[in-house]
Amino acid sequence: MTRPLRVLLLIDAFRMGGAETLLAPLAVAFRDSNVEMEFVSVLDASADAVKTNEILTEAGVATRALGIKRLLDPTAIPKVVREIRRADFDVVHAHLEMATTLAVPAAAIAGRSAVCTFHHVARPLTGREGARERLAVAAAGHAYRALFVSQASRDSFQEIYRPKGLPGNWGVMHNGIDIGNFVPGPVDAEVRTELGGTGGPLVVLPAAFRDFKGIPNAIRAWPLVLERFPDAVLSLVGGGSAEAELRAEVSAAGVGRNVVFAGIRSDMPKVYRAADIVLLPSIHGENLPTVLIEAAASGRVVAASRTGGISDIVVHGETGMLFEPNNPRALADTVIGLLADPGRCRTLGEAAVIRARSEFSASSWAERLYALYAEAAGKKR
Structure with missing residues (x-):
């Protein structure tokens, strides 16, 4: 039997937001596939939203938290490296900025490929917010693939952070949602x-x-x-x-x-x-x-x-x-x-x-991700 493809899905926290709640239909779409996926947050579980955890639990997702308190914590990257090696993950897929900044170097240390996804249209930022996003973009430049969920998202990041040219590892991949209940039918x-x-x-x-x-x-x-x-x-x-x-x-x-x-x-x-x-x-x-x-x-x-x-x-x-x-x-x-x-x-x-x-269905999204994960894992294995 072929060994399952093991993917560590790393996210800042399971807050209430679009990126976080999209994980539920993704987990369901991968349920009967050759992918074993674990869902882990960077921050402490206290940052999670009750409603998001309810949605994920209903989808059969068990979450864990690494309990990293801040981005510049010197133990942060070693913690992620240990997490990658613990279950011998083939690929790390980071969602959102803090997870991306930590996952890319940790995956490199562990000898694995990292994929990261940005979920928003960028706008000029200053202060700590701007610094965090710049770090994430810099890390994404070393990922196997940096994904943007729309053309507008990728264009906005290029305009702000890479105006001289589009990095070769940047691509657009649309998210999918559970459209099972959204079908044509009679008017009520x-x-x-x-x-x-x-x-x-x-x-x-x-x-x-x-x-x-x-x-x-x-x-x-x-x-x-x-x-x-x-x-x-x-x-x-x-x-x-x-x-x-x-x-x-x-x-x-x-x-x-x-x-x-x-x-x-x-x-x-x-x-x-x-x-x-x-x-x-x-x-x-x-x-x-x-x-x-x-x-x-x-x-x-x-x-x-x-x-x-x-x-x-x-x-x-x-x-x-x-x-x-x-x-x-x-x-x-x-x-x-x-x-x-x-x-x-x-x-x-x-x-x-x-x-x-x-x-835009979760199943079509999962098919595209599986192809990317397999390709990324093959480059390292």
Whole structure:
């Protein structure tokens, strides 16, 4: 029997965040494969989030913590080296900055290959935050492969840290998510009514109420949409501290009857299927927004702004439509064009399902990672 490929997945901590919660579907995708993966955090377990641990436990993941207190702890790299040698791991895959900075030199000392993944779009940083990221980027230059989860992420890191040229070991590999519950299906009439879709077209905007999501632009665009489709409803699915400001925007735009605050929902597969269009008008900062992958897997046409990693998910004119960010007129024109052509919406939605399954499912992500792990291990073994 072939010896399993042993992978140490090292992360800063099991906090509540996108990178951390993605580990659960990854673990499930690798469950019946030739990969044995252990999940270890660099910091003490006190830095973990209860909810993240619950998600990982439900996925059958047992976590451990190395208890390293700070990046410059002289015992940090030796601890990681001992961890690599303890189970004779073939590859170390580091997620986030502290784990990358420690894993790459530790793997080299242990005679193993290191892979690292950056999960955000970079922006100029100063102080300790900037120093930590610079160290991680420097370490990544010596990894077998440095991965970025979107083209926008890699471009942003190159612009800030490597403007003279793209390092040869930098690549883009999209994360995958568990899309098992996100499938095309019939509309739940009760859910559609709860979202505000009582008669006219229903456009769902699923997002936390945060400034970079661009929700005010959707509200300002809605009077333009209503000129063509007087019964169209914009349903804001989410919540956050900016809700009072958004309600004021709705009042100022005079669209209170056509913009619904639907709250935070736990039945998102039904929410997506209830929508005619799923809208995300982000201004900046998006890396690889999960809601667009979920909507695409559900067979719903997406209209989103052309910023960050959104264009990695939405292929303009093929699986959805993109518009310029921070531009209510462009947003309105895009929504109007889609609502006026239901047949095109169906065609785009069908293509979106195929792309979501082939490029953004946890199983497709695991297949790409397995090929990389095997290649990296072969270079050292």
